[in-house]
Amino acid sequence: MQCALIGIDWGTTHARAYRIGADGTVLAQREAPLGIQRLAGKVFAEALDELLGEWRRDPLPRLACGMVGSRNGWIEAPYVDTPATLAALAASLVHTAGRELAIVPGCMTRDARGVPDVMRGEETQVLGARADGDTDALYVLPGTHSKWATVERGEITAFATFMTGEMHAVLLAHSILARLADSGGELQAAEFARGVAHGLGDGALLHDVFAARTLALTGELARDGVADFLSGLLIGREVRDGLVFARRAGRAAEAVRLVGAQPLCDRYATACAHAGVASTHVDDAAPRGLWRIARAAGMLEA
Amino acid sequence: MQCALIGIDWGTTHARAYRIGADGTVLAQREAPLGIQRLAGKVFAEALDELLGEWRRDPLPRLACGMVGSRNGWIEAPYVDTPATLAALAASLVHTAGRELAIVPGCMTRDARGVPDVMRGEETQVLGARADGDTDALYVLPGTHSKWATVERGEITAFATFMTGEMHAVLLAHSILARLADSGGELQAAEFARGVAHGLGDGALLHDVFAARTLALTGELARDGVADFLSGLLIGREVRDGLVFARRAGRAAEAVRLVGAQPLCDRYATACAHAGVASTHVDDAAPRGLWRIARAAGMLEA
Numbered sequence: 380m381q382c383a384l385i386g387i388d389w390g391t392t393h394a395r396a397y398r399i400g401a402d403g404t405v406l407a408q409r410e411a412p413l414g415i416q417r418l419a420g421k422v423f424a425e426a427l428d429e430l431l432g433e434w435r436r437d438p439l440p441r442l443a444c445g446m447v448g449s450r451n452g453w454i455e456a457p458y459v460d461t462p463a464t465l466a467a468l469a470a471s472l473v474h475t476a477g478r479e480l481a482i483v484p485g486c487m488t489r490d491a492r493g494v495p496d497v498m499r500g501e502e503t504q505v506l507g508a509r510a511d512g513d514t515d516a517l518y519v520l521p522g523t524h525s526k527w528a529t530v531e532r533g534e535i536t537a538f539a540t541f542m543t544g545e546m547h548a549v550l551l552a553h554s555i556l557a558r559l560a561d562s563g564g565e566l567q568a569a570e571f572a573r574g575v576a577h578g579l580g581d582g583a584l585l586h587d588v589f590a591a592r593t594l595a596l597t598g599e600l601a602r603d604g605v606a607d608f609l610s611g612l613l614i615g616r617e618v619r620d621g622l623v624f625a626r627r628a629g630r631a632a633e634a635v636r637l638v639g640a641q642p643l644c645d646r647y648a649t650a651c652a653h654a655g656v657a658s659t660h661v662d663d664a665a666p667r668g669l670w671r672i673a674r675a676a677g678m679l680e681a
Numbered sequence: 682m683q684c685a686l687i688g689i690d691w692g693t694t695h696a697r698a699y700r701i702g703a704d705g706t707v708l709a710q711r712e713a714p715l716g717i718q719r720l721a722g723k724v725f726a727e728a729l730d731e732l733l734g735e736w737r738r739d740p741l742p743r744l745a746c747g748m749v750g751s752r753n754g755w756i757e758a759p760y761v762d763t764p765a766t767l768a769a770l771a772a773s774l775v776h777t778a779g780r781e782l783a784i785v786p787g788c789m790t791r792d793a794r795g796v797p798d799v800m801r802g803e804e805t806q807v808l809g810a811r812a813d814g815d816t817d818a819l820y821v822l823p824g825t826h827s828k829w830a831t832v833e834r835g836e837i838t839a840f841a842t843f844m845t846g847e848m849h850a851v852l853l854a855h856s857i858l859a860r861l862a863d864s865g866g867e868l869q870a871a872e873f874a875r876g877v878a879h880g881l882g883d884g885a886l887l888h889d890v891f892a893a894r895t896l897a898l899t900g901e902l903a904r905d906g907v908a909d910f911l912s913g914l915l916i917g918r919e920v921r922d923g924l925v926f927a928r929r930a931g932r933a934a935e936a937v938r939l940v941g942a943q944p945l946c947d948r949y950a951t952a953c954a955h956a957g958v959a960s961t962h963v964d965d966a967a968p969r970g971l972w973r974i975a976r977a978a979g980m981l982e983a
Contacts, residue, residue, distance in 0.1 A: 492879075492882070494892050494895070494896065495895045495901070496892075540895075542856070542887050542888075552855070553854070553855050554847050555826075555844075577796075583922030585845050585915065586841050586843050586926070588848075589826065589842045589844050590798075594796065596797075596799065597789075621885075
């Protein structure tokens with residue numbers, strides 16, 4: 380199949396480029412550690428050439444999503460407010476000065492108290508993860524800053540960020556738990572599940588994280604289980620509170636769609652199952668989202 | 682007044698010694714940065730001599746509390762279970778091999794799920810903070826690892842730890858918030874109060890901490906207000922959840938006793954007032970607690 384679009388998912392630490400056919404099929408992909416905080420003095424145009432390699436000579440439309448459109452990126456693509464449709468995102472693409480790239484804007488939402496939340500890149504993944512004909516769903520994108528997003532009639536209606544991955548990392552590296560935890564290799568499934576049960580409970584997080592210390596202190600948790608107990612605790616708490624977010628957003632969830640890399644999504648699937656919620660998994664949804672947005676923007680009519 | 686007891690509050694980073702009269706009055710005090718993790722190769726007996734200075738020659742009973750009695754301290758003083766009475770603590774003192782010191786044990790409790798919690802040093806402060814004739818109260822000891830403790834008929838019946846101070850420190854130093862926050866000098870009272878209101882709400886902590894980032898991103902929170910907003914958010918959340926702990930422990934709290942250094946207790950008093958709970962303040966309760974335990978142990982009958 381002929382390539383119709385070069386799609387780019389350009390984040391904080393990594394960048395991925397995809398050759399995408401007219402029907403959305405990914406034909407080839409490349410990856411480079413050229414996230415916007417790792418350019419090490421390169422200008423964005425150089426980094427793009429390096430990422431694309433021989434693809435850089437192809438006269439194809441190029442569409443990027445992610446932190447490349449943030450204030451610290453190549454050019455700022457202002458946020459589109461929720462409810463955000465595919466059409467609204469497609470109508471709000473921003474072009475770099477030399478027209479090297481079109482960039483998808485991020486999304487902004489406000490909760491009932493007016494507090495803002497933002498995402499950039501995940502809106503494209505959510506729209507890409509949708510199965511054809513699937514109008515309403517609850518999407519979960521696990522990560523450093525996990526996103527929970529409700530989609531109704533194909534629109535992103537609301538979302539919330541949970542700092543779960545970052546909390547796990549900073550507590551294990553820099554808190555009192557750092558001295559207790561041996562960094563294990565294999566997943567300690569039993570300790571993870573125990574953490575999940577704890578996280579799904581009605582405890583207070585500032586208190587519950589201390590349980591990782593006291594259980595280790597009394598010998599009820601092995602040192603090589605501390606990291607996975609804490610992982611389960613935080614993911615369980617995110618699932619508990621993410622389901623509350625969804626319910627408030629009008630979506631009583633019996634099922635969630637997990638979007639992202641398999642090993643982390645597997646942990647979330649386990650936590651969802653403990654909470655009585657089914658889950659399905661979509662691996663890399665960015666290229667399909669880029670293709671859908673490009674199509675809606677008329678970029679594929681070569 | 683003649684000195685009847687040398688009391689020592691010996692923690693992780695600091696040690697304080699007090700000359701205490703027969704009626705509990707503090708006659709003099711000394712302090713040194715000789716916490717059990719800062720001995721820098723000194724043995725405990727040397728550190729004690731340095732802390733006591735000329736007092737080391739006085740033939741007076743000596744009683745210490747705090748991390749000096751932990752597994753990494755001078756000698757381990759096993760935990761006393763809740764409900765913990767003054768008499769039980771006094772009956773469980775542990776002596777160093779050379780009888781340089783008697784050490785108060787810490788306390789251990791278990792919640793309804795059987796998860797352990799511990800304190801070491803705070804049990805002495807709680808018993809010292811009690812006003813004469815005051816049998817029942819809810820005590821809050823703010824800090825790196827804040828403690829909430831219920832006292833009934835003079836016994837410590839239950840307690841819970843909240844990692845509030847440590848959470849504030851690690852998030853500000855090591856998370857995405859570190860890049861956003863200017864370390865301010867003066868307390869930004871308005872931003873602190875705004876954080877408290879946020880923390881007392883029914884949000885999810887893993888989500889709410891991200892508000893410090895998004896509010897800064899949209900210009901709704903100044904960079905020099907991020908640290909105090911986060912402080913208010915975490916303290917507000919601790920107060921919200923600490924009151925739940927107290928209610929479950931059978932103590933519907935209309936008032937709390939804050940124990941500790943004034944500036945931090947002032948922040949908690951503000952958060953309690955926002956939550957509709959009155960508070961009173963006790964500054965340094967350790968010497969009175971040591972004196973009460975020494976008296977109960979018969980150490981003052983010279």
